[in-house]
Amino acid sequence: MGVLSGMTGFARVDGQAPGWSWTWEARSVNGKGLEARFRLPNGFERLELKARELAKARFARGNVNATLNLRRESEAGSVRIDLARLRSLLDQAAPLLEGDQVRRPTLDGMLALPGMIDAEQAGADSDTATLDKALLASLAEALDGLRAARREEGAALAVVLSGHVDEISRLTGEAAGHAATRTDAIRDRLAAKFAELLPEGLPEDRLATEAAMLAMKMDVREELDRLVAHIAAARDLLSAGSPVGRKLDFLSQEFNREANTLCSKSSDSSLTAIGLSLKNTVDQFREQIQNVE
Incomplete structure (x- = not known):
């Protein structure tokens, strides 16, 4: 006898790796088809394709949302800002700024742009592939928990x-x-x-x-x-x-x-x-x- 599943649920999973700790939160609501969305920190967009595959393997319908909250456990070598990219953007924006055509950008706004912080360098004390594997394993666990809640x-x-x-x-x-x-x-x-x-x-x-x-x-x-x-x-x-x-x-x-x-x-x-x-x-x-x- 098969198992009937709903489309509403929530699950949370904590994880750790050398130099990092994180929390995945996964939730879903009703939907005509399957729509999976992932909120990932800057520099970790590379996880989205495999994250979608994990969701498709577990669900057929529903709006699934998963959020990754990632934290550094040590300060040494915590970030590396792409200064060349930052200067290039400021140089290109200079004519617009001088003509008061746009609002002057803030540093935190500039740093929030994709690729501005080199996440691979920021995680130099933890192998990127190993970290990605651990993050995806935690996501799989969270999605399994979400599936259990839906069941x-x-x-x-x-x-x-x-x-x-x-x-x-x-x-x-x-x-x-x-x-x-x-x-x-x-x-x-x-x-x-x-x-x-x-x-x-x-x-x-x-x-x-x-x-x-x-x-x-x-x-x-x-x-x-x-x-x-x-x-x-x-x-x-x-x-x-x-x-x-x-x-x-x-x-x-x-x-x-x-x-x-x-x-x-x-x-x-x-x-x-x-x-x-x-x-x-x-x-x-x-x-x-x-x-x-």
Whole structure:
């Protein structure tokens, strides 16, 4: 039996390497597809490609955001500013500054530009490849924690969704057994109506014809058969586990279509009430599906 996963969760992992310490925070919310975003310190943009691969290996849907907070453990050789790049930018900006066309830049703003601080030199006391490997291993651990949190949400969703499917099944069975769906009941109601209007009633052959035409118009057996098939499909998907959110969403639209047709064909108030209850349950089912991966 598969595991159902939600799309909301949070995880945090701390890590260390010689000269460095860090924290990864990963969180996710609902999304139609998978969108992974990473906030990385200047100079560590090189990690993004592999970070995305780690996210894609674990998730199929949801907006996933991961933030790396990186700290130096020692001051020696902590940073190396690219002075040549800084001078080049200032020289190119000089005409604009003299003409008061732009606001004069601040040092912290200039240093925040990508590539201004040589992170590889800043980490001279720790091999870059080793540091990257450790950072990505911590990210993988954080994403695993996020996946576990999403599965906890999925376990709760599975209970709720199964309850909705059970209710849809109950209402479908109630509609199938309703007297208004039986041809003989339709004939008896029609005969009673004509008896009220015509004292002599209708000839038997005319009554049979009218009853048959009305029964064809009110026949909901096909809708009920399709509902039974959709119920079985929904249970199979819930058992299969994520990613099934999109398939369940499509199935909920099919449920809604059959419930609408049931209501439109019904000429009996109690059968219509069953159809409306069915629509309400389908709406609740579809609402919860938006949280499923």
